[in-house]
Amino acid sequence: MIFRHTDLTRTTKTVPRLIKFEEELDLGFGEEIAAKAYGQKLLSCIQCGTCSATCPLSHYMDFTPRRVIAMVREGFRDEALSTTTIWLCASCYSCTTQCPRNIHITDVMYTLKREAILRGRYPKRYPIPVLARNFFQGVFRTGRNSEARLIIKLYLQTNPLDALRQAVVGMKLFLMGRMSLRQDRIRKIDQLQALLNAVDSGNGKKGGAGK
Amino acid sequence: MSKSNGNRPARIGFYVCHCGHNISGTVDVAAVARYAQALPHVVVSREYKYMCSDPGQERIAQDIREHALNRIVVASCSPLLHEHTFRTAVEKGGLNPFFFQMVNIRENVSWVNESPEEATEKAMDLARAAVHRVAFHKALEPKRVPILPDVLVVGGGIAGIHAALTLANAGRKVVLVEREPTIGGHMAMFDKTFPTLDCAACILTPKMSQVKNHPNITLWTYSEVSKVEGYVGNYTITVRRKPRYISEKLCVGCMECIEACIYKEGKFPDEFNAGLSRRKPIYIPFPQATPQVVVIDPQTCIEFKTGKCKKSCLEKCDRDAIDFSQKEVVEEIRVGTVILATGYKTFDAGRLPHYGYGKYDNVYTSLEVERLVNASGPTGGELILRDGRRPKTVGIIHCVGSRDRNTNRWCSRTCCMYSLKLAHLLKEHTDAEVYNFYIDIRAAGKSYEEFYDKLLEENVHFIRGRVAEVTDWTARPSEEGKLVIRVEDTMIGVVRRIPVDMVVLAVGMEPQFDAQEVRRLFNISCSTEGFFLERHPKLAPVDTFTDGVFIAGACQGPKDIPDSVAQAGAAASQALVLIDSGSIELEPNTAYLVEEDCSGCKSCLTICPYHAISHDEARKKASINEALCKGCGTCTATCPSGAIRQNLFEDEEIYSEIRGLLTPMPAEAQGGESC
Numbered sequence: 001m002i003f004r005h006t007d008l009t010r011t012t013k014t015v016p017r018l019i020k021f022e023e024e025l026d027l028g029f030g031e032e033i034a035a036k037a038y039g040q041k042l043l044s045c046i047q048c049g050t051c052s053a054t055c056p057l058s059h060y061m062d063f064t065p066r067r068v069i070a071m072v073r074e075g076f077r078d079e080a081l082s083t084t085t086i087w088l089c090a091s092c093y094s095c096t097t098q099c100p101r102n103i104h105i106t107d108v109m110y111t112l113k114r115e116a117i118l119r120g121r122y123p124k125r126y127p128i129p130v131l132a133r134n135f136f137q138g139v140f141r142t143g144r145n146s147e148a149r150l151i152i153k154l155y156l157q158t159n160p161l162d163a164l165r166q167a168v169v170g171m172k173l174f175l176m177g178r179m180s181l182r183q184d185r186i187r188k189i190d191q192l193q194a195l196l197n198a199v200d201s202g203n204g205k206k207g208g209a210g211k
Numbered sequence: 212m213s214k215s216n217g218n219r220p221a222r223i224g225f226y227v228c229h230c231g232h233n234i235s236g237t238v239d240v241a242a243v244a245r246y247a248q249a250l251p252h253v254v255v256s257r258e259y260k261y262m263c264s265d266p267g268q269e270r271i272a273q274d275i276r277e278h279a280l281n282r283i284v285v286a287s288c289s290p291l292l293h294e295h296t297f298r299t300a301v302e303k304g305g306l307n308p309f310f311f312q313m314v315n316i317r318e319n320v321s322w323v324n325e326s327p328e329e330a331t332e333k334a335m336d337l338a339r340a341a342v343h344r345v346a347f348h349k350a351l352e353p354k355r356v357p358i359l360p361d362v363l364v365v366g367g368g369i370a371g372i373h374a375a376l377t378l379a380n381a382g383r384k385v386v387l388v389e390r391e392p393t394i395g396g397h398m399a400m401f402d403k404t405f406p407t408l409d410c411a412a413c414i415l416t417p418k419m420s421q422v423k424n425h426p427n428i429t430l431w432t433y434s435e436v437s438k439v440e441g442y443v444g445n446y447t448i449t450v451r452r453k454p455r456y457i458s459e460k461l462c463v464g465c466m467e468c469i470e471a472c473i474y475k476e477g478k479f480p481d482e483f484n485a486g487l488s489r490r491k492p493i494y495i496p497f498p499q500a501t502p503q504v505v506v507i508d509p510q511t512c513i514e515f516k517t518g519k520c521k522k523s524c525l526e527k528c529d530r531d532a533i534d535f536s537q538k539e540v541v542e543e544i545r546v547g548t549v550i551l552a553t554g555y556k557t558f559d560a561g562r563l564p565h566y567g568y569g570k571y572d573n574v575y576t577s578l579e580v581e582r583l584v585n586a587s588g589p590t591g592g593e594l595i596l597r598d599g600r601r602p603k604t605v606g607i608i609h610c611v612g613s614r615d616r617n618t619n620r621w622c623s624r625t626c627c628m629y630s631l632k633l634a635h636l637l638k639e640h641t642d643a644e645v646y647n648f649y650i651d652i653r654a655a656g657k658s659y660e661e662f663y664d665k666l667l668e669e670n671v672h673f674i675r676g677r678v679a680e681v682t683d684w685t686a687r688p689s690e691e692g693k694l695v696i697r698v699e700d701t702m703i704g705v706v707r708r709i710p711v712d713m714v715v716l717a718v719g720m721e722p723q724f725d726a727q728e729v730r731r732l733f734n735i736s737c738s739t740e741g742f743f744l745e746r747h748p749k750l751a752p753v754d755t756f757t758d759g760v761f762i763a764g765a766c767q768g769p770k771d772i773p774d775s776v777a778q779a780g781a782a783a784s785q786a787l788v789l790i791d792s793g794s795i796e797l798e799p800n801t802a803y804l805v806e807e808d809c810s811g812c813k814s815c816l817t818i819c820p821y822h823a824i825s826h827d828e829a830r831k832k833a834s835i836n837e838a839l840c841k842g843c844g845t846c847t848a849t850c851p852s853g854a855i856r857q858n859l860f861e862d863e864e865i866y867s868e869i870r871g872l873l874t875p876m877p878a879e880a881q882g883g884e885s886c
Contacts, residue, residue: 044667070702
């Protein structure tokens with residue numbers, strides 16, 4: 001790992017000036033991702049930077065989308081999968097509509113997110129994957145999303161100290177009846193779970209409650 | 212005063228042009244016109260928005276008739292642009308066109324002065340000088356010289372071949388002179404051509420044999436131009452035809468003599484295969500060589516070195532084509548025009564030792580790789596490295612000897628594209644991992660960018676960064692036995708070490724090693740980097756400053772095949788323009804001799820850069836060939852007895868101009884001085 005990821009509050013970062021050896025790279029990674037995200041077009045990136053310039057969030061990212069694509073192309077697998085970039089992507093599709101090579105950059109970001117989860121490479125206490133995981137787990141178990149439980153879990157797993165501060169707001173919302181701790185459930189949850197497991201196995205995962 | 216207006220006093224018409232706002236934006240043209248009106252002998256003085264327009268020209272002609280003017284001065288743009296226009300207008304008015312003087316108050320005044328006051332004052336000064344000068348102008352007749360219809364083409368690469376065939380197809384007689392034993396040039400060495408991936412030989416060799424068989428083309432290979440005399444339309448060219456020790460008439464190219472040579476295997480570096488294979492002293496450069504004639508290299512042939520060879524080649528040849536006593540033949544031809552298509556040489560990669568060329572076996576130049584992947588190359592198209600391995604990883608380093616102030620500053624234009632082509636071919640031949648190391652990819656040409664796109668999708672690596680070094684020093688076990696390329700991947704922002712089996716150096720294009728000698732021989736110029744200089748970079752790209760000498764192909768600057776062919780066609784048609792006009796008009800600004808003043812000291816002979824002056828032995832006087840004279844004025848200034856004078860630059864004209872320039876304002880003070 002030559003790049004350290006940082007949280008949202010750190011927007012500038014120091015890249016250790018290390019030498020990268022070819023043996024540390026995964027040379028097939030570019031084609032692998034390309035195959036999962038609309039084909040060879042990903043490889044035809046000319047590094048123009050339109051994606052980074054048009055991205056409304058690129059200044060919060062540790063690496064701009066352009067650099068992430070370069071890293072994917074050149075087989076910097078671990079680095080690409082541990083960027084904050086892929087998690088900060090808000091799926092606004094600006095980059096995809098403007099890309100002069102018609103690369104489906106948003107889909108590349110989704111593919112990388114999936115890949116990061118599969119390989120357990122995503123940043124452990126980073127809110128976005130944590131939110132995604134808890135959302136999925138909640139829905140998988142009950143068939144319904146409970147906002148209150150989701151938010152509480154998110155804060156406990158990412159920033160427990162901040163959870164105390166947010167608790168005040170939470171209490172007010174609770175008292176006003178804007179938030180409920182009640183957990184709705186659907187009937188025949190086993191059928192939904194079978195469905196979700198089938199989707200998961202289609203994604204090359206063994207199935208069983210989105211870990 | 213000259214004959215045509217006898218001793219009548221000068222009656223000068225003065226015109227100042229606004230050139231839209233180009234001049235009038237800075238110079239107070241009305242003030243200049245008023246000022247000129249007061250100068251001696253000025254009868255008419257006018258300002259006009261565009262003097263070069265039809266009404267402007269008509270005004271001049273009309274004034275000449277109405278006011279009996281006999282001299283005209285126009286203050287406007289550069290003479291390069293409109294001197295001819297105004298001379299024609301003067302002629303239309305019934306005057307000799309050379310009773311005209313032009314003042315450049317645009318490039319020399321309005322465009323380079325910011326202060327209107329100073330600009331106006333300078334315009335007045337220049338106008339005054341011209342008015343003083345024009346009174347001394349003489350009537351002159353432009354000279355016409357006939358154009359011989361034959362053409363010499365120097366260089367038998369694709370540009371020379373195309374120019375020769377174009378002219379020959381137009382029915383002109385062409386002599387094509389080539390230094391090597393065969394025509395074809397660099398293109399014959401290439402494997403495929405970008406971006407279409409046509410086989411280079413397949414599209415070139417038919418043209419080569421057309422050259423050989425064309426009734427209008429005389430093909431002299433293994434020959435060099437040694438002397439050029441004459442002038443546009445009338446050149447005498449001396450060509451040295453080196454002995455190949457084989458009769459071109461008798462040899463049919465059966466190559467049995469090569470088989471019979473006492474060297475059983477090739478022993479000497481094969482020039483055509485970029486030294487990657489060995490040839491015998493008796494050889495034919497490549498199977499489709501044109502002419503299909505064997506050549507003996509006297510440097511390596513035992514018979515020439517010791518005289519003790521058993522000459523098995525001689526015995527084997529049943530047509531008696533081999534002749535060890537052949538001597539150099541000197542031919543002299545007369546042509547009207549010349550096309551230079553002498554090509555380029557590739558950058559010597561050894562000049563950049565950090566890339567390891569010559570030090571590591573598996574570092575190749577791009578030209579060597581062209582041969583290596585070629586089916587008729589040293590390995591029959593098998594990609595086998597010098598150490599016998601087949602490469603699994605290849606690094607192609609762009610801009611070797613280009614875009615570098617330490618070697619050559621220019622972009623060689625072709626390397627990006629041929630590197631892409633080689634990347635494709637190498638991947639196709641070996642399925643290797645191919646890396647391109649580039650500064651910028653320059654794919655400016657029809658279908659070039661699309662080719663780049665295709666290569667990107669073929670998963671060829673493109674790493675933006677200039678390689679720092681190629682080394683066999685290993686930092687990890689995985690780098691053992693490999694050449695390691697150290698480069699910053701500027702797109703990712705990290706320095707990488709990339710171990711490869713083979714390094715290809717994309718060498719740039721340089722002027723031919725003897726470009727300077729050829730330049731002197733044909734009396735043309737070179738630009739700073741040493742390529743032949745065109746007359747105008749945009750509007751006269753194949754002309755030179757020597758009339759009747761044209762340039763085509765990479766001798767003018769780095770160029771790919773389509774551009775070379777286009778330029779060769781342009782050069783051929785420019786030659787045809789001269790030939791078909793039958794004769795050419797020369798500017799009469801030539802030097803002439805006042806014979807009674809010449810002492811025959813010969814000072815002028817050596818200094819004339821155009822060899823226009825000879826010595827008449829019988830009369831012991833100099834003799835100036837006005838067709839050759841370019842009017843540079845060197846002899847005029849050199850002649851110790853003032854016997855050489857120059858039309859349009861007579862002493863009186865120049866002195867009067869200087870006097871005019873230095874006369875203080877107002878002009879009335881000096882009235883009547885000039886005539």
